[in-house]
Amino acid sequence: MIEAVGLSKRYGDRVAVDQLSFTVRPGQVTGFLGPNGAGKSTTMRMILGLDTPTGGRVTIDGRPYRQLDYPMREVGALLDAKAIHGGRSAYHHLLCLAQTNNLPKRRVGEVLDLVGLAEVAGKRAKGFSLGMGQRLGIAAALLGDPKILMFDEPVNGLDPEGILWIRNLMRSLAAEGRTVFVSSHLMSEMENTADHLLVIGRGRMIADCTVQEFIDQNSELLVRVRTPEPARLTEVVTGAGGTATPDGDDTLLISGLVMDRIGDLAFDNQVRLYELSPLQASLEQAFMELTRDTVEYHAAVPGGREVSA
Numbered sequence: 024m025i026e027a028v029g030l031s032k033r034y035g036d037r038v039a040v041d042q043l044s045f046t047v048r049p050g051q052v053t054g055f056l057g058p059n060g061a062g063k064s065t066t067m068r069m070i071l072g073l074d075t076p077t078g079g080r081v082t083i084d085g086r087p088y089r090q091l092d093y094p095m096r097e098v099g100a101l102l103d104a105k106a107i108h109g110g111r112s113a114y115h116h117l118l119c120l121a122q123t124n125n126l127p128k129r130r131v132g133e134v135l136d137l138v139g140l141a142e143v144a145g146k147r148a149k150g151f152s153l154g155m156g157q158r159l160g161i162a163a164a165l166l167g168d169p170k171i172l173m174f175d176e177p178v179n180g181l182d183p184e185g186i187l188w189i190r191n192l193m194r195s196l197a198a199e200g201r202t203v204f205v206s207s208h209l210m211s212e213m214e215n216t217a218d219h220l221l222v223i224g225r226g227r228m229i230a231d232c233t234v235q236e237f238i239d240q241n242s243e244l245l246v247r248v249r250t251p252e253p254a255r256l257t258e259v260v261t262g263a264g265g266t267a268t269p270d271g272d273d274t275l276l277i278s279g280l281v282m283d284r285i286g287d288l289a290f291d292n293q294v295r296l297y298e299l300s301p302l303q304a305s306l307e308q309a310f311m312e313l314t315r316d317t318v319e320y321h322a323a324v325p326g327g328r329e330v331s332a
Contacts, residue, residue, distance in 0.1 A: 024048055024202055025070060025171065029079030032065050032226075039065045041226035042079065047204045049170070052197045054217030054234070055206040056310060062226040063206045064102070067175055071100055083171060095124040095167035101160040102175045109149030113140050113159050116148055117166060126167055134162040139188070153180025161189070171202040178212055190216045210307035222310070234306060241309040246277045246285055249298035259292045260285065276302070 025047035032040040040062040047053045057063050068074040070081050072088035083091065083098060091097050107116055117131045135141045138158040143151075148159060157180050164172055174193070178186045193216055197203045207213055213220070213234070220237050222230035230237055248267075250256050253275055257267040265280035277285055282301055289296050 025081065025083055025204060026085075027066075027070075027079065027081040030066065030069060030076055030081050031078035032062070032069060032074060033077040038226055040069070040076075043223065043226070043228055044079075045221050045228065045231055047202055047221075048219075049202040050197055050200050051218035052193050052203045052205060052216055053219045053221060054213040055204060055221050055223075056210075056213065057223040060225075061223045063223065064175060066223070067100075067102060067173060067204075067206065070173065071098070071102070073102075093124070093167070095120070095126065095169065097167070097169050098171045098173065099164035099167060099169040100173040100175075101157075101164045101177055102173075103160075107148045107156070107159065107163075110147060112145045112147055113151075113162075114144040116159065117162060120163055120166055124167060130166055130168070134165045137165065138162045154182060154185055157181055158185070161192075170200075172196060172204070174203075174205040176207055177205060178207065178209060186212065210310055214306035238306055238309045244278070244281070245302040246280070246282045247298060247300050247302050248275045248277055248285060248289075248296060249273055250275070250289070250294060250296050252294050255292070256289060256294045259288050259294060263288055273297070 026045075028044050030040055030043040031038070043062075043066060055063055055066075065074060069076050070083070070088065080087070088094065088098065111119070113135065114131060117134065118128065120126070121128060121131055132141070135144050138161050140155065140158055140162065143155070148156065151159065157177060161174070161177060164174070172193075177189050177193075181189060190212065193203050193205060197218070205217070217234055219233055220230060221228065222237070230241075232240070247270070248256065251273060253267075253269065253273055256275060260267045260275075260277055260280060263280060263284070265285070266278050267275045268277075270276045280288075282299060286296070286299055288294075289299075
């Protein structure tokens with residue numbers, strides 16, 4: 024289990040992490056989300072003892088990372104897949120890690136098989152693609168068979184098969200009772216992978232809940248209605264306090280009223296319906312809604328729209 028209490032990090036006048044308190048529990052995949060510059064990487068570095076907190080504390084099973092007796096046996100981490108010696112083969116990169124951490128040599132072959140790199144074990148890492156480098160970084164994180172795993176953008180460079188593989192891997196690790204903490208910008212992956220979410224903006228915690236709770240709390244329910252009488256239904260819905268927006272010749276998107284209420288109104292006013300279905304917001308839509316005021320950069324694009332980063 025990872026636990027942070029009042030965790031803060033300041034660089035001069037800039038506050039990168041501001042009084043974060045959270046718990047990452049075993050047996051589930053916890054997604055760590057936030058716009059660029061929100062403080063995710065800094066937080067992960069403090070968990071691993073790579074940065075020293077300005078205030079507060081963060082512990083792993085009750086102890087700071089630097090006090091762990093056998094770090095790689097307790098925590099496996101992928102923060103930067105490029106942080107490898109390019110002149111070494113995948114096998115010797117992992118063998119060096121195993122030897123310096125008193126891990127059995129057999130684990131090297133086991134993790135190479137697990138991540139699908141056994142056939143290129145003798146190839147120098149500098150010739151690896153981005154996706155292969157990600158797999159090698161994941162192999163290193165798994166080398167000590169740790170009960171806590173941390174991944175920062177683990178699907179970078181992976182093809183669709185690789186993305187499905189890492190998704191299943193993380194879920195299987197959590198199912199074994201391990202603690203899995205993963206940062207990602209791919210909302211669709213977090214929606215399919217994470218059980219719980221920690222969302223930060225400008226260094227502060229803005230959500231700590233399940234994926235479904237996050238979507239429900241930060242998005243508006245829309246109901247898609249198809250009818251041969253859209254003007255009549257719009258009038259009825261508006262009179263009941265809802266809002267109807269055209270979405271095609273005979274289709275409306277209705278907000279402000281639950282689906283059953285819309286069906287009852289149509290029935291009572293003799294408006295024929297061909298379709299009545301809820302539209303569930305995605306995690307990405309909910310995330311954009313919640314974090315739009317916490318993004319660090321806004322870029323203009325042709326047409327006058329703004330995009331955030």
